[in-house]
Amino acid sequence: MPKAPVQKKCRVHREVSRVSTKAGVKGAKPAGATLAQGLVFNTDLGQHILKNPLVITAMLEKAGLKSTDTVLEVGPGTGNMTTKLLERVKRVVACEIDSRMVAELHKRFLSTALHSKLDIRIGDVLKAELPAFDVCVANLPYQISSPFVFKLLLHRPLFRCAVLMFQKEFAERLVAKPGDKLYCRLTANTQLLAKVDHLMKVGKNNFRPPPKVESSVVRIEPKNPVPDINFSEWDGLLRIIFVRKNKTLSAGFKQTSVLQTLEKNYKTWCSIQEKKIPEDFSIKEKIEDILVNGKFDKKRARQMDQDDILALLHAFNKEGIHFV
Structure with missing residues (x-):
């Protein structure tokens, strides 16, 4: 909780x-x-x-x-x-x-x-x-x-x-x-x-x-039935984007502590999936690509409804970025 x-x-x-x-x-x-x-x-x-x-x-x-x-x-x-x-x-x-x-x-x-x-x-x-x-x-x-x-x-x-x-x-x-x-x-x-x-x-x-x-x-x-979503993942994402809810998402995901946590999670996921990580890998660039490609980079948390947040979470998870 x-x-x-x-x-x-x-x-x-x-x-x-x-x-x-x-x-x-x-x-x-x-x-x-x-x-x-x-x-x-x-x-x-x-x-x-x-x-x-x-x-x-x-x-x-x-x-x-x-x-x-x-x-x-x-x-x-x-x-x-x-x-x-x-x-x-x-x-x-x-x-x-x-x-x-x-x-x-x-x-x-x-x-x-x-x-x-x-x-x-x-x-x-x-x-x-x-x-x-x-x-x-x-x-x-x-x-x-x-x-x-x-x-x-x-x-x-x-x-x-x-x-x-x-x-x-x-x-x-x-x-x-x-x-x-x-x-x-x-x-x-x-x-x-x-x-x-x-x-x-x-x-x-x-x-x-x-x-x-x-x-x-x-x-x-x-709500009954309960939404089919990993609540820990959902809340992990919210903890990041609502710290600076009036800033763009791109700005929020540039914090060093956030990048370090997400990089650790990504490497764990790659290990489980037996996926090789490129030597020139940059978690900062990967996150920015996800935000830009999904047209999330200019969005602000204070204006995002449930569908927006779910779409953002799905975009990250699809690329192996997790929040727990």
């Missing part, structure tokens, strides 16, 4: 019990906000309260839940969304890293009829093996947005859809089109594997205390 840069000071959205307007605001300590039940949320860790139940309801409606579904929920908090999920589906697998929140979940559901439908998993969801599920619903810690998206998209068996809340700019990257300012490697990777729709914006005032960023809810539906 592709690695993503860590985003500093990111915010975690948690669904918690509705509180009075004074809770977590008046007299709150810098390190956190205290709810009526005495639970302290550490704002230094990005813990904020989603106080608008209409947002939760809208997210569940957009998920198209069925009574037979198993739902994966990430960051259940004290269980407001969990409650509504349990009322609608067969089973909820709730992944939570904060042991205090786990205790609140147990306290909330232990003596109810819904408890038998709840499976609480404690730990880092990025390190855990995900179970089979039909739908994922989550208010994600923003710092895990990118790796979690790809963990989902590469998960098997395929799930039906995911309805996720992200930082607004991250959501806009997921749905960007070629030529858009925010169109990037994340965009191309996600849209190769899934259909992505922006559902709604969620303003700061829907949380207590308000985060520093706006949020958005996105629906991700994996």
Whole structure:
């Protein structure tokens, strides 16, 4: 799965019990906000309260839940969304890293009829093996947005859809089109594997205390059947062309580190194919020939759609140039 840069000071959205307007605001300590039940949320860790139940309801409606579904929920908090999920589906697998929140979940559901439908998993969801599920619903810690998206998209068996809340700019990257300012490697990777729709914006005032960023809810539906492509190869190419997405491809492929990697890969391929390499071989010239002959040399990554990128990958692979 592709690695993503860590985003500093990111915010975690948690669904918690509705509180009075004074809770977590008046007299709150810098390190956190205290709810009526005495639970302290550490704002230094990005813990904020989603106080608008209409947002939760809208997210569940957009998920198209069925009574037979198993739902994966990430960051259940004290269980407001969990409650509504349990009322609608067969089973909820709730992944939570904060042991205090786990205790609140147990306290909330232990003596109810819904408890038998709840499976609480404690730990880092990025390190855990995900179970089979039909739908994922989550208010994600923003710092895990990118790796979690790809963990989902590469998960098997395929799930039906995911309805996720992200930082607004991250959501806009997921749905960007070629030529858009925010169109990037994340965009191309996600849209190769899934259909992505922006559902709604969620303003700061829907949380207590308000985060520093706006949020958005996105629906991700994996493509079925899965595209017949080596994803590692595809992403290896994207890593190169999107480093300088506004430059021409010819400029991007002139970096020494890129040339060294591709030359090593090419020699490995030639060895496997028992193909002799000419003494005057130049990887730089070979790459330039491929780009010019395919009329890719003047193209820019920010303007290339999936078909363009697939054609470029095919042109390279045909000549023995690989990206893994």
